[in-house]
Amino acid sequence: MTAIPLADGLLLAATLFVIGMAALMARRSAPFLVIAAVVMLNASGLAFVVAGARWGQADGQVMALFVLLAAAAAALAGSALARRRDSAEERPPAPPPARGRWRFLRDTGAGQVWQYATALAAGAVFFVVLVLWW
């Protein structure tokens, strides 16, 4: 018995991907960009697993494993880049601290509210296009 319909799994994968994409566009600090990329790669791997389970083939799992390995490599190199301590002359000047209620999203002060609105709107459009196309 195949208890899990294809639709639910793909919906979960698309939701996770949109969360990661919105985070990738909205956040400013490097570690969170790495986290967002890892979330998006995991979501695409999950889509492969769901499709592989639907047709009972091992190829989906193989692709998911490849995606996972790529995500691990990207996370390794990305987190190393994010943790690197630059020397004082090549380090950019510290941005002013963010203020306001949503400052935790603003990290380094470079983000604006409209950027988050744009990110979420783009994510919603992507989601709708995905669902409609599918």
Next chain:
Amino acid sequence: MPTAVDLAGLVAIVATTLAVTRARVAQALPYLGISLLAIAAVCLLLGAAVVAACEAAAGAGLIALAAPAVRRLGRETGAGREGREPGRWLWPSLLALTLFAAIGYVLTHEGLTALAGSAATGPREVALVLSGPYLAGTILAVMLLLAGLLAAARILRPPGDAR
């Protein structure tokens, strides 16, 4: 049976959202680990045991990485004693318990084979395909992982180290 998968998926969505909206990385890492574990649970319930094992290894590694970071964060902010206040781990623990309950229910009541049925693709099939038609891809993926490891070591090298 769809309830367990739905619960795991819900945990994945909640944990990912929380991970992405935290202010500091040390706060986000436990949620990211829970998110990976939840995705692993979904894969396991879908019958993909190999991918679930890999995801769970990544999630466990992230949580192990997060524990000292969270403790250091608690010490830096001076909140509580050595960052041992329960609030920081409360929500990740609740999400993990939810996952555990979902998987435990499926394992004790139905069993994994009953859930995925004939659609389950075991490790044997995956291993055969990995070492057969996809052999070149496997080798390339492992070499990519090695390259990522070497790049991380090269980037994090201390400045005076001329090796």
